Amino acid sequence: MTTIYDVSKLAGVSAKTVSRVLNEPDRVKTATREQVLAAMKTLDYSPNASARQLRLGGFSSIGLLLEDPASGYQSRFHQALLTACMEAGKYMTVELFEGVMPDWQARVDRFLTEGRVRDLILLPTLCDFTPLKDLLRERGARAVLIAPSVHDPHFPSVVMDDRAAARQIIEYLFSLGHTRIGHITGHPDHSATILRRSGVIEAYDARGLPRPKPELFASGDFMFKKGIEAAETLLSLPEPPTAIFAANDETAAAVAMVAHRRGLSIPGDLSVVGFDDAPIASAVWPQLTTIAQPYFEMARKVVHLVDTWDQQSTQSGFVSTYLTPHELVVRESSGPVLKG
Amino acid sequence: MTTIYDVSKLAGVSAKTVSRVLNEPDRVKTATREQVLAAMKTLDYSPNASARQLRLGGFSSIGLLLEDPASGYQSRFHQALLTACMEAGKYMTVELFEGVMPDWQARVDRFLTEGRVRDLILLPTLCDFTPLKDLLRERGARAVLIAPSVHDPHFPSVVMDDRAAARQIIEYLFSLGHTRIGHITGHPDHSATILRRSGVIEAYDARGLPRPKPELFASGDFMFKKGIEAAETLLSLPEPPTAIFAANDETAAAVAMVAHRRGLSIPGDLSVVGFDDAPIASAVWPQLTTIAQPYFEMARKVVHLVDTWDQQSTQSGFVSTYLTPHELVVRESSGPVLKG
DNA sequence: ATAACAAATGTCATCGATGTCATAATGCGG
DNA sequence: CCGCATTATGACATCGATGACATTTGTTAT
Numbered sequence: 001m002t003t004i005y006d007v008s009k010l011a012g013v014s015a016k017t018v019s020r021v022l023n024e025p026d027r028v029k030t031a032t033r034e035q036v037l038a039a040m041k042t043l044d045y046s047p048n049a050s051a052r053q054l055r056l057g058g059f060s061s062i063g064l065l066l067e068d069p070a071s072g073y074q075s076r077f078h079q080a081l082l083t084a085c086m087e088a089g090k091y092m093t094v095e096l097f098e099g100v101m102p103d104w105q106a107r108v109d110r111f112l113t114e115g116r117v118r119d120l121i122l123l124p125t126l127c128d129f130t131p132l133k134d135l136l137r138e139r140g141a142r143a144v145l146i147a148p149s150v151h152d153p154h155f156p157s158v159v160m161d162d163r164a165a166a167r168q169i170i171e172y173l174f175s176l177g178h179t180r181i182g183h184i185t186g187h188p189d190h191s192a193t194i195l196r197r198s199g200v201i202e203a204y205d206a207r208g209l210p211r212p213k214p215e216l217f218a219s220g221d222f223m224f225k226k227g228i229e230a231a232e233t234l235l236s237l238p239e240p241p242t243a244i245f246a247a248n249d250e251t252a253a254a255v256a257m258v259a260h261r262r263g264l265s266i267p268g269d270l271s272v273v274g275f276d277d278a279p280i281a282s283a284v285w286p287q288l289t290t291i292a293q294p295y296f297e298m299a300r301k302v303v304h305l306v307d308t309w310d311q312q313s314t315q316s317g318f319v320s321t322y323l324t325p326h327e328l329v330v331r332e333s334s335g336p337v338l339k340g
Numbered sequence: 341m342t343t344i345y346d347v348s349k350l351a352g353v354s355a356k357t358v359s360r361v362l363n364e365p366d367r368v369k370t371a372t373r374e375q376v377l378a379a380m381k382t383l384d385y386s387p388n389a390s391a392r393q394l395r396l397g398g399f400s401s402i403g404l405l406l407e408d409p410a411s412g413y414q415s416r417f418h419q420a421l422l423t424a425c426m427e428a429g430k431y432m433t434v435e436l437f438e439g440v441m442p443d444w445q446a447r448v449d450r451f452l453t454e455g456r457v458r459d460l461i462l463l464p465t466l467c468d469f470t471p472l473k474d475l476l477r478e479r480g481a482r483a484v485l486i487a488p489s490v491h492d493p494h495f496p497s498v499v500m501d502d503r504a505a506a507r508q509i510i511e512y513l514f515s516l517g518h519t520r521i522g523h524i525t526g527h528p529d530h531s532a533t534i535l536r537r538s539g540v541i542e543a544y545d546a547r548g549l550p551r552p553k554p555e556l557f558a559s560g561d562f563m564f565k566k567g568i569e570a571a572e573t574l575l576s577l578p579e580p581p582t583a584i585f586a587a588n589d590e591t592a593a594a595v596a597m598v599a600h601r602r603g604l605s606i607p608g609d610l611s612v613v614g615f616d617d618a619p620i621a622s623a624v625w626p627q628l629t630t631i632a633q634p635y636f637e638m639a640r641k642v643v644h645l646v647d648t649w650d651q652q653s654t655q656s657g658f659v660s661t662y663l664t665p666h667e668l669v670v671r672e673s674s675g676p677v678l679k680g
Numbered sequence: 681a682t683a684a685c686a687a688a689t690g691t692c693a694t695c696g697a698t699g700t701c702a703t704a705a706t707g708c709g710g
Numbered sequence: 711c712c713g714c715a716t717t718a719t720g721a722c723a724t725c726g727a728t729g730a731c732a733t734t735t736g737t738t739a740t
Contacts, residue, residue, distance in 0.1 A: 001397075001726095003725090003727085014691080015690090015726085015727080015728095016689075016690065016728075017688085017690080019728060020688090020689085020728095023728080028688075028689085029687085029689090032689085040480060045480055046479075046481065047726080047727070048727065049452075049456040049457070050389075050391075050393040050394040050726080051390075051394045051695090051726030051727040051728090052728080053454070053456065053695095054394050054694095054695050054696060054725090054726080054727075054728095055694075055726080055729080056695085056727085056728075057695080059454045061401075061455065061456070069415075069419040069422055070419055070619060078409065079410055079415075082409055082434055082435075083436060086435070091433050091434075091435060091454070091455045092434055093401055093432065093433045093434075094432055094433075094434060095422075095426070096422050096426045110429075111431070112389075114393070115389075115401065115431045116389040116390065116401070118386050140381075140384065140385055140386040141386065142386075224622070224623050250623065253623050254623070256625060257623075257625035257627075260625045260626075280619075280620060280623055282564070283564050283593050283594070283597075284623070284624050284625070285596060285624070285625075287597075343695090343696055344696065344698095345696080353719075354720045355696085355697080355698090356697095357719060358697095360698095360718090362697095363698080367717080367718075369719090372718080387697070388695085388696050389697095390695085390696080390697090391695070391696030391697040392697050392698080393697090393725095394696080394698095394725050394726060395696080395697050395698045395699080395724075395725050396698075397725080
């Protein structure tokens, strides 16, 4: 690595002058500047960011741990967080993280030290991975949780009301005349899975209807492939549902594919509703009715929480959960039950 | 910010001891360690990454500039690059970048200094944005280009053969009996647009067929929405094509949607082929025949190029372009022309 | 030509951590 | 209880950059 001293030596000036060329070029005589620039080029010099930041009072980037960057949910949040960081003038460093990796603890350590990260953002399901959170607390790292399953007294979090949203969807389907509604659940490790499922049941209860039979619940994992299986199961029932609420949009897209293969028209023969308003929701035919999560607002809130962590934590260990509103987006994939 | 000195003062030990507690806990007496740990907790201490790295010989993360993280292409590469970085033990810091921003130069500067980035990765279309590349050279930053339109003598690059791939697709469609093939082009600023288009023409020429009429080329921009318009245009022709080659998968998905709305069956009435093998290609019905780009190999090569930059550049300013192979993935959306 | 002031450059200390080496505290055998 | 090996801790220099302040060089007015 070449340093500012190497350059200064070659250019025959002091290190400070080289520094000036870099930071306040106008304060250096043109001839000198040229010389310095030439020396920098010759040596392929690039300033050491660590030293610079140490001196200037470092800026650490926000760390994001991603389990599966291909998932619509995570990539959507990733994008929203990037935008929020940009608005806030911060940077985000991303790390792939899979809890199953045997050396995950070492990797987190490395991320915190070498990755120059102090603040972390945890998405589901990492936000519920207690060993990780314990390690972070031990290391004095800060974290903000997105959609954790339960309030964590140590880390602030930002959530949406999955249960209420699911209930709203079912009530919407009720209003279209559907009574036999299938539900494909999410990944069992994900708290939203339970919440969305119980929102479904809550809707039945609230309306005084008998709870749906167990066979109307098929288990998924938020992924397209498993969604195919689940849809096959539901549509093969002796009395198939007239509507299916899939736990997320990728699963809903899978339902749509299976329905098409079976010659069912959507929403004529089957209404399909998703959750998340992922990009795919508007890129499949028919476009999916879904719940739009307030990604951008949540991301902004998260970045803000990171920013104000100091004030937060000084309030004697009390951290808060912030609830953000969602929205039902009605598109083409849902419609009234056809009589007869 | 609390420093190691604050902790050492509170714990009544030297700074070095605090450092040891952090880095080699076994070399500190248990009682002392406890005290230090307690002090760290009280002061909510977290070590300054810049200082640590300055001392240890810094690690800079690789910077990725994204124009549109929502696009299938960019997010796919993003994911592949993350994986490659993980394999190589590096970190990636991501920045949203839009050339249209009036202060883009200042933002790049900030990214290089505050973002602790020395090496950058540029995806299309940024890899063809000359003012940016000039600025980077001026700043002594390093960059590796992915799929630039032309070889850049200053930066190494990794590319695939868009022209050959497009030609391969058309020849495949020829083999199914298609002769009236529509093409929806990509974004006009993207070099791949020209290459893929010329691959189409090349296929006709190679077969000795007359080139397709101009109306069979509809202009798109790689995005779903524009794809809808383009598909409408093509399918409204007096003599609509029997197959459409869309410049990417999102556009192809749009074609499929329009076809379905018009009651056309795929591939019975219309074959649809995409490009990229984006996630959406296998999440729509029918699943799309497409060109699989070697994302992961390209990403690995890119990270490797970043790693070996020194050896590269010492070879007196000569940088190389690496060509990686692609693959035609035949799925459900393409089939033979129905006779009669 | 010279004082007076501005511009250009240099010197030294500093940011917060850790490596090196020195010193203090402990343990152990006799 | 001594002497020596070992362990635990501390003092100081250092990483590469920049801020504060000092010094040199150049310019202008008289």
